[in-house]
Amino acid sequence: MTADIAAILAIDGIATGAVYALVAIGTVLIFTVTRVIFIPFGDIAAFTALTLAALDARQLPGTVGLVVVLACMASAMEVVSLARAGELRAVPKAVLGYLVLPLIVVGIVWLTMRFNPPMPVRIVLALLLIMPISPLLDRIVFRPIADASVLLLLTVSVALHFALVGLGLLFFGPEGVRTEPLTSMAMEIAGVHVSGQTILILAAALVFSGLLFLFFDFTLVGKALRATALNRTGARLMGIRPARAGTIAYLLGSLMAGVSGILIAPVNTIFYDSGFLLGLKAFVGAIVGGMASYPGAALGAFGVGIIESFASFESSTLKDVIVFSLLIPVLLWRSLASQHSEEEVEE
Amino acid sequence: MTQMFSIENVSVAYGKVEAVRNVSLSVEQGQIVTVIGPNGAGKTTLLMAAIGLLKSTGRMIFQGADLARIDVEGRVERGLCLVPEKRELFADMSVADNLLLGTYSLRDRSTTRKSLDDVFDRFPRLKERSKQAAGTLSGGERQMLALGRALMAKPKLLVLDEPSLGLAPLIVREIFRTIASLRSLGVSVLLVEQNARAALETADYGYVLETGEIIQSGPADTLIHDPKLIAAYLGGH
Numbered sequence: 001m002t003a004d005i006a007a008i009l010a011i012d013g014i015a016t017g018a019v020y021a022l023v024a025i026g027t028v029l030i031f032t033v034t035r036v037i038f039i040p041f042g043d044i045a046a047f048t049a050l051t052l053a054a055l056d057a058r059q060l061p062g063t064v065g066l067v068v069v070l071a072c073m074a075s076a077m078e079v080v081s082l083a084r085a086g087e088l089r090a091v092p093k094a095v096l097g098y099l100v101l102p103l104i105v106v107g108i109v110w111l112t113m114r115f116n117p118p119m120p121v122r123i124v125l126a127l128l129l130i131m132p133i134s135p136l137l138d139r140i141v142f143r144p145i146a147d148a149s150v151l152l153l154l155t156v157s158v159a160l161h162f163a164l165v166g167l168g169l170l171f172f173g174p175e176g177v178r179t180e181p182l183t184s185m186a187m188e189i190a191g192v193h194v195s196g197q198t199i200l201i202l203a204a205a206l207v208f209s210g211l212l213f214l215f216f217d218f219t220l221v222g223k224a225l226r227a228t229a230l231n232r233t234g235a236r237l238m239g240i241r242p243a244r245a246g247t248i249a250y251l252l253g254s255l256m257a258g259v260s261g262i263l264i265a266p267v268n269t270i271f272y273d274s275g276f277l278l279g280l281k282a283f284v285g286a287i288v289g290g291m292a293s294y295p296g297a298a299l300g301a302f303g304v305g306i307i308e309s310f311a312s313f314e315s316s317t318l319k320d321v322i323v324f325s326l327l328i329p330v331l332l333w334r335s336l337a338s339q340h341s342e343e344e345v346e347e
Numbered sequence: 348m349t350q351m352f353s354i355e356n357v358s359v360a361y362g363k364v365e366a367v368r369n370v371s372l373s374v375e376q377g378q379i380v381t382v383i384g385p386n387g388a389g390k391t392t393l394l395m396a397a398i399g400l401l402k403s404t405g406r407m408i409f410q411g412a413d414l415a416r417i418d419v420e421g422r423v424e425r426g427l428c429l430v431p432e433k434r435e436l437f438a439d440m441s442v443a444d445n446l447l448l449g450t451y452s453l454r455d456r457s458t459t460r461k462s463l464d465d466v467f468d469r470f471p472r473l474k475e476r477s478k479q480a481a482g483t484l485s486g487g488e489r490q491m492l493a494l495g496r497a498l499m500a501k502p503k504l505l506v507l508d509e510p511s512l513g514l515a516p517l518i519v520r521e522i523f524r525t526i527a528s529l530r531s532l533g534v535s536v537l538l539v540e541q542n543a544r545a546a547l548e549t550a551d552y553g554y555v556l557e558t559g560e561i562i563q564s565g566p567a568d569t570l571i572h573d574p575k576l577i578a579a580y581l582g583g584h
């Protein structure tokens with residue numbers, strides 16, 4: 001391997017790592033607020049790419065059907081549980097949140113598509129369509145077992161991933177897609193060719209993680225999310241509802257996953273089941289950060305991206321094996337070096 | 348005086364074990380009421396039920412509203428705030444952020460700045476340490492922060508669980524001075540304490556809880572001179 005090749009591989013790895021970092025940050029966000037390790041995040045990213053591809057082809061994306069079905073299920077569950085608790089007064093608000101709002105999003109997409117919107121508008125539409133999915137899944141799948149152990153939540157989360165892959169096949173079909181390139185620009189940095197796409201990926205990762213930190217530091221809702229992650233009981237005593245904090249965390253996490261899906265769509269062919277490896281690698285990155293630290297998760301994700309890039313140069317068939325094998329020493333190091341978290345002690 | 352909060356025939360069970368049996372008590376507007384009793388009498392359990400963190404049977408009325416179907420967050424929004432025994436601070440967040448989160452339940456946050464200044468006036472130590480993480484504070488400062496955070500929510504009834512637990516005598520006195528001063532703010536207080544003497548000196552009315560039941564109640568200045576109580580809790584003369 002020459003220095004030139006190493007530089008190209010490193011740049012490639014950093015770009016891939018930036019995509020993983022977005023998903024990893026979303027994973028940490030959801031885990032700290034809701035204790036759910038949300039494996040389907042990769043699927044959310046893949047679905048965003050498929051949605052954008054359909055919008056590019058001037059078709060109504062399968063996401064519309066998915067959102068409508070999930071919105072109906074979630075609102076039905078919410079209404080039934082409210083009726084059982086005898087709180088019929090809260091029903092209109094629940095229907096508004098779980099049914100009307102997602103349907104409004106669908107309506108906006110449907111209306112806007114009649115005017116042949118330009119690329120940036122299509123990207124916003126794809127993100128808008130993808131964002132309700134995980135909060136709705138949260139209501140349907142995780143809310144009824146919110147007090148279960150982390151292990152049970154993880155098991156359910158894995159099952160949910162397989163269910164989503166099935167739904168993906170149903171709503172998007174088996175064809176792979178590749179979206180229009182976001183930019184054709186390219187430049188030379190110190191003699192190494194860097195594509196505009198790479199720069200865009202890095203910029204997007206920086207902007208979106210930066211926005212998330214501003215949100216955490218400067219808004220009361222952001223602080224409430226951090227508070228819920230740090231101390232659930234304490235947060236409840238301040239009037240912060242864990243379920244509501246969870247919904248906001250899922251919305252933000254979906255946005256991060258959606259952005260990563262849009263960034264990889266022009267460079268990789270995406271199928272309905274392409275999300276799993278993306279989600280898993282982001283998860284590895286998040287584990288390096290101990291599932292608790294955002295900078296740790298981002299660093300871990302960049303590490304995964306770079307290792308994957310070099311591994312695929314050495315042996316493209318074994319690259320995933322190499323990446324996931326490296327998780328073993330990391331897990332050993334983390335379990336030996338770190339203190340057990342409060343919850344592990346309780347359980 | 349109007350009734351602020353009343354508990355009627357409330358029982359709380361952990362599985363089959365009843366930790367609190369048939370307890371009734373009430374707090375009037377602007378009153379400081381204390382529940383004293385030995386360790387394990389069910390004092391904390393009673394408060395956890397009052398805030399809604401534990402299920403209970405019986406009736407609880409807060410400002411005329413039945414609390415049966417109101418969850419913890421709903422009770423906080425109505426002005427029923429608990430400062431728990433474990434303080435439950437947000438350890439990695441700054442003192443200022445902890446205080447700001449106290450206002451989360453308020454609809455109108457235009458007075459946040461003033462509330463923050465009031466808390467800093469009351470506890471100047473918190474102002475000095477406002478940028479510091481809550482987890483780095485001393486025990487006394489933590490209790491001040493927990494109290495200050497609850498005051499940021501503009502509570503109508505402040506429920507305090509063992510505010511003096513594990514604190515140095517000097518700080519205990521400061522905490523009780525603060526509790527007494529809440530009267531002038533129109534905040535009612537339900538205070539649970541093992542430090543029976545300090546609690547009765549501060550309170551208007553007192554209840555004695557033993558093995559889950561109220562065995563005695565009366566105006567605080569009567570209880571404090573009761574020979575039986577002096578022998579049991581107040582360290583006999």
